[in-house]
Amino acid sequence: MLYDIIIIGGGVTGCCIARTLSKYDLKICLLEKEADIAGGTTKANSGVVHAGYSSPREFQKRNLCIKGNSLYTQAQKELNFPFKRIGSFVCALEDNQIKGLEEERKEGIEDGIPGLEVILDKKTIKKMEPKLTDEIVGVLHAPSAGIVSPYEMTIALAENAAMNGVKFFRNQNVKKISHSDYTFIIKTENGEFEGSNVINAAGLWAGKISKMVGLDYFDILPRKGEYILFDRNALQLNKVLFPVATKVSKGILVCPTVHGNTFVGPNAQNITDKKDNATTTAGLKEVLEGAISLVPNIPARSSIRNFAGLRAIPTGKYDFIIDNTDIWGFINVAGILSPGLTSCYAIAEKVEDFLELLGLNLTVKEDY
Known part of the structure; x- marks a missing residue:
């Protein structure tokens, strides 16, 4: 199968992106290298939903945090995860x-x-x-x-994405990515996946994934x-x-x-x-x-x-790396340190905007 979008990484960022995009009539899959989602940074962090005042104004994570905070109330209503302001x-x-x-x-x-x-x-x-x-x-x-349960929220995001058609593949440690004719072929330890667009939300391993397509401009x-x-x-x-x-x-x-x-x-x-x-x-x-x-x-x-x-x-600037890169269809969502948990809904919307710029037909499903 040729997927419209392949997301690499099943932490809160990857699952939030998957859930946001699941409302569209697209073929989407998510690859996670561990046996289950939320197994990395997501499962062991402070669970704080920050107000957004602490990051420097010149950093994009400040605006994403402020916006992301405001989106939590509606997300909790829709997904029913533990959250208290x-x-x-x-x-x-x-x-x-x-x-x-x-x-x-x-x-x-x-x-x-x-x-x-x-x-x-x-x-x-x-x-x-x-x-x-x-x-x-x-x-x-x-x-x-506020405070939130990061892993319970991530599970809620993944469950909702799966209900809306996103395919989740676990134990899929990415080994190689090749691309030609606007198609990416991702080889893992347990399979091969083809897609038109790739979103790199691989957490600690995002630098390694980026280098697989020749984008060597940051390390994690x-x-x-x-x-x-x-x-x-x-x-x-x-x-x-x-x-x-x-x-x-x-x-x-x-x-x-x-x-x-x-x-x-x-x-x-x-x-x-x-x-x-x-x-x-x-x-x-x-x-x-x-x-x-x-x-x-x-x-x-x-x-x-x-x-x-x-x-x-x-490495380098102490900010999120959210780039519609020079490789057509390859989006980096990397270096998502604090306040990444707070920012995840706003980050997903930013990725949504990138995909629209890339020409994807973002038609909302009737049964979302």
Whole structure:
């Protein structure tokens, strides 16, 4: 069969693209190298739906995050996945951090983020989040931020895409891609697939896939983040709590989950092994110490699990790589680090626009 579109990668980005495109009368398949979808970065991340104020304005991921956040409410209505819009605090523990919060608020409001406010009254802050440290001097409150179950949302996206005709092929590790006469032939360990258009959403392996068609303009490096998850009866929070961010990371957060637990993490460690998701004593200590600065009464003895996830970090500019490339019909969707989970619905719409430019007949199915 000649597919109109082949999507490589069954994480949240690939599955969201598949679901978005499944409303059209097109032959679509998705190839995933693991035994199931959501097996990579998607299954081990913070599950935070960001408001969108933290990325630099010159980065496309800022606008995609803001737009993506706004699309979550409708997506949840349609797919019924666990999602709660509980709001977030960026927590200033020193007076000299307040100016930065004010600047983020001002730019965020200008860019259309709803409800952003800087709160300096400690009583108000503590009433909204009683577990927060007494050292707090101010917060940037983003009421549009939320929490989601990343793997449950991805499964919901994949199920809906499959119901609308997308074919899913798992255990399909791509080995070679050749292309001629506007047709791509993708060879995997277990089969061969032909398609007119290819969307590379392969996460940590997106650089490798891109090179298979001669597009060698970026690499993807793994960045490990470690987490500690606590018993749901040990600590209850009202808000997602961030420290003031650094250039490398949004920092170690303290965050509730949609299932009633609380976790702390992640740290940020650049590594070379794309399969290294082991936790370390030093890393977990770093995570715990960072969390205690925000919530002093962290119930360390009530931890029920620790784990690590790997983020896909693009070389060069610290932004998403979403390109309608020089190879006709080959679209790169790579380097989707934070806030990729928040941005996925907007990313899918951007890919949709690319396909329309490539001349695909995007006719909506009558039975979608």
